[in-house]
Amino acid sequence: MSRPRVVIIGAGFAGYRCARTLARITRDRADITLLNPTDYFLYLPLLPQVAAGVLEARRVTVSLPDTLRGVRLVLGGADGVDLDGRTVHYSDPEGGAGSLGYDRLVLAVGSVNKLLPVPGVAEHAHGFRGLPEALYLRDHVTRQVELAAAEDDPGRSAARCTFVVVGAGYTGTEVAAQMQMLTDRLVRRHPLPGGVRPRWMLLDVAPRVLPELDERLSRTADRVLRARGVEVRTGTSVKEATRDGVLLTDGESVASRTLVWCVGVRPDPLVETVGQPLERGRLIVDPYLQLPGRTDVFACGDAAAVPDLERPGEFTPMTAQHAWRQGRVAGENVAGSLGLGRRRRPYRHRDLGFAVDLGGVRAAANPFGVPLSGPAAGAVTRGYHLAALPGNRVRVAADWLLDALLPRQGVQLGLVRAWSVPLDTASPELARVPDGSQPSAQAGDEP
Numbered sequence: 001m002s003r004p005r006v007v008i009i010g011a012g013f014a015g016y017r018c019a020r021t022l023a024r025i026t027r028d029r030a031d032i033t034l035l036n037p038t039d040y041f042l043y044l045p046l047l048p049q050v051a052a053g054v055l056e057a058r059r060v061t062v063s064l065p066d067t068l069r070g071v072r073l074v075l076g077g078a079d080g081v082d083l084d085g086r087t088v089h090y091s092d093p094e095g096g097a098g099s100l101g102y103d104r105l106v107l108a109v110g111s112v113n114k115l116l117p118v119p120g121v122a123e124h125a126h127g128f129r130g131l132p133e134a135l136y137l138r139d140h141v142t143r144q145v146e147l148a149a150a151e152d153d154p155g156r157s158a159a160r161c162t163f164v165v166v167g168a169g170y171t172g173t174e175v176a177a178q179m180q181m182l183t184d185r186l187v188r189r190h191p192l193p194g195g196v197r198p199r200w201m202l203l204d205v206a207p208r209v210l211p212e213l214d215e216r217l218s219r220t221a222d223r224v225l226r227a228r229g230v231e232v233r234t235g236t237s238v239k240e241a242t243r244d245g246v247l248l249t250d251g252e253s254v255a256s257r258t259l260v261w262c263v264g265v266r267p268d269p270l271v272e273t274v275g276q277p278l279e280r281g282r283l284i285v286d287p288y289l290q291l292p293g294r295t296d297v298f299a300c301g302d303a304a305a306v307p308d309l310e311r312p313g314e315f316t317p318m319t320a321q322h323a324w325r326q327g328r329v330a331g332e333n334v335a336g337s338l339g340l341g342r343r344r345r346p347y348r349h350r351d352l353g354f355a356v357d358l359g360g361v362r363a364a365a366n367p368f369g370v371p372l373s374g375p376a377a378g379a380v381t382r383g384y385h386l387a388a389l390p391g392n393r394v395r396v397a398a399d400w401l402l403d404a405l406l407p408r409q410g411v412q413l414g415l416v417r418a419w420s421v422p423l424d425t426a427s428p429e430l431a432r433v434p435d436g437s438q439p440s441a442q443a444g445d446e447p
């Protein structure tokens, strides 16, 4: 008898764990294919440290071919799923097309930047969802400081060194915290005219930073950021963005060349095309992670609305912790549904707490509900990441040690240009370069 075919779309927290679990259980008795645009799993929570130059980019990647034995990697992005025909259609990174037939399908496509209809934002802001964005931001910020240092005009210099981050969830908060420390180091090497200091602003419409987390974490983060000079503006957002700055909702106009958009995420648009019931854009699944009425299709992670059995009536939040654990249950249940593993089980998980890295030795964390701040939280946060990383632990720890002992390298590599990291990551065609030619520079490109 031929081996059953399992296709997993997406190799993030949920898809990677699902593939790994399934391969371990089935031991070559199933044909497992993982469809993903990159050949690596990306550990997103450490991305702000890549932008700040604490970690080298490859440290937060884990090679799919090296770590997923018995799983076939297909490089590409799914364009559509034919549930009745049990086929996934995809495009490869060079514009070719293909299709994959399956007996079981796992949708684990994660989420993309959430766009809001604010004039100028799509053209002038940058998101923070992947390695290209992190590398672009590092170069861009370094360049602004270097150009500002050479400016004769203090006004232009101050504008270049004003950085606006919108969205004070964990992504925006960590980006502001890490990047503020980077610019502080950069200006020591490149003093700004007139003693100008880099200015970091962190905006959110919510009344506090980290609005979705425990209030005690918010208070710690707020205190640490303000002590470092970050302007935390709650109840405020951006009304309009231009090449030269932003207009805030409170009427203030801020001259700046940097707008980082961290207002949240929405499920990957592929899920809308599947034609199944959605809850706020996420695919509704049962506690076994199966689509209702479709015993051959599973979904997990940010893309799925999974009933939260610990909080009846609610769905699990979009976090790495849930995605990682759901991936395992999805793998077990797929194996079970093929008669290759144990009986299926429902997904149930209580949050173990959250850790927000605030740069240096500072963090805000509440492991098992115990609120921590300062170096204790910093140690717990780093320990948590080391334990959670599915690879590269020694390299990451070595980078942390080197960053503590040596001056950080502050050079631009210029590998990622503004046009190749559009805010609308849900439209990859925006970033595609036809025939090797470069798209015309957008207004957001640097001079």
Ligand SMILES: Cc1cc2nc3c(=O)[nH]c(=O)nc-3n(C[C@H](O)[C@H](O)[C@H](O)COP(=O)(O)OP(=O)(O)OC[C@H]3O[C@@H](n4cnc5c(N)ncnc54)[C@H](O)[C@@H]3O)c2cc1C
Binding pocket: 009, 010, 011, 012, 013, 014, 015, 035, 036, 037, 038, 044, 045, 046, 047, 048, 076, 077, 078, 079, 108, 109, 110, 111, 128, 129, 170, 171, 268, 270, 300, 301, 302, 303, 318, 319, 320, 321, 322, 323, 324, 355
């Ligand atoms: C900067 C940042 C920091 C974060 N920090 C934390 C944190 O500290 N703690 C926490 O709990 N959560 C954190 N999160 C959120 C967490 O990373 C997500 O909840 C988690 O990644 C969701 O996992 P996932 O597997 O559903 O999706 P993802 O990890 O996003 O993976 C989705 C995968 O699917 C691929 N994909 C997408 N579309 C297609 C397609 N059409 N075809 C094929 N493949 C596709 C993507 O390329 C990606 O590889 C952070 C997020 C960001 C951006």
